[in-house]
Amino acid sequence: xxxxxxxxxxxxxxxxxxxxxxxxxxxxxxxxxxxxxxxxxxxxxxxxxxxxxxxxxxxxxxxxxxxxxxxxxxxxxxxxxxxxxxxxxxxxxxxxxxxxxxxxxxxxxxxxxxxxxxxxxxxxxxxxxxxxxxxxxxxxxxxxxxxxxxxxxxxxxxxxxxx
Amino acid sequence: xxxxxxxxxxxxxxxxxxxxxxxxxxxxxxxxxxxxxxxxxxxxxxxxxxxxxxxxxxxxxxxxxxxxxxxxxxxxxxxxxxxxxxxxxxxxxxxxxx
Numbered sequence: 001x002x003x004x005x006x007x008x009x010x011x012x013x014x015x016x017x018x019x020x021x022x023x024x025x026x027x028x029x030x031x032x033x034x035x036x037x038x039x040x041x042x043x044x045x046x047x048x049x050x051x052x053x054x055x056x057x058x059x060x061x062x063x064x065x066x067x068x069x070x071x072x073x074x075x076x077x078x079x080x081x082x083x084x085x086x087x088x089x090x091x092x093x094x095x096x097x098x099x100x101x102x103x104x105x106x107x108x109x110x111x112x113x114x115x116x117x118x119x120x121x122x123x124x125x126x127x128x129x130x131x132x133x134x135x136x137x138x139x140x141x142x143x144x145x146x147x148x149x150x151x152x153x154x155x156x157x158x159x160x161x162x163x
Numbered sequence: 164x165x166x167x168x169x170x171x172x173x174x175x176x177x178x179x180x181x182x183x184x185x186x187x188x189x190x191x192x193x194x195x196x197x198x199x200x201x202x203x204x205x206x207x208x209x210x211x212x213x214x215x216x217x218x219x220x221x222x223x224x225x226x227x228x229x230x231x232x233x234x235x236x237x238x239x240x241x242x243x244x245x246x247x248x249x250x251x252x253x254x255x256x257x258x259x260x261x
Binding site: 056059060063064098101102105106108109112117118119120121122143146147150153154 | 204245250
């Protein structure tokens with residue numbers, strides 16, 4: 001991933017073919033995992049009726065799905081993700097860059113939740129099933145993409161990887 | 164014969180004022196999944212903080228388990244929490260007991 005243009009409201013990033021494909025796979029796989037709706041509070045400062053809580057949770061998860069769809073459409077749009085010699089030139093507005101970041105991180109969290117929300121740093125492990133192995137791989141790839149995309153948004157030239 | 168004094172009951176106007184007053188905390192909780200640079204970025208984005216302040220709160224979340232980000236009215240606190248949750252951070256509104 002390499003920043004080609006970074007100016008207010010506009011970001012153009014060069015993606016390798018592999019990076020674009022990783023993004024597409026992660027966003028596609030995210031759609032299959034059901035996210036949990038987070039609680040508004042851990043105490044009880046302001047009891048919220050069940051219907052209102054459900055409505056807000058639905059809105060939140062719908063927002064993440066919108067971000068996923070928008071990011072996918074961006075990567076598939078030949079006018080916005082332009083194929084060239086070195087891979088693809090992804091042209092985004094500031095809002096689109098932010099949406100792609102949210103979607104990639106949302107995917108990472110979705111895979112983590114599907115694994116049972118383990119704390120790997122604390123030594124927790126998951127059953128070595130085929131599905132869990134796939135989820136762990138997706139979690140790692142999504143995390144790597146989040147880190148590299150963040151670096152591009154910050155204007156840093158992220159490490160370019162060879163195909 | 165025992166005498167009882169009825170407990171004071173908040174009127175709708177008092178309840179509305181309480182909700183508007185800045186007595187609610189936006190708390191972000193540590194989790195094992197969101198990356199530290201991502202959390203810093205989200206704090207900058209949602210609250211308009213500079214990098215140093217955002218990193219200070221991110222480290223507090225990571226090291227202490229949580230960080231109180233802002234103190235607001237219930238509506239504003241709730242809006243911030245929904246923004247943070249929209250970025251997949253674990254955030255809640257808590258009533259300020261202090």
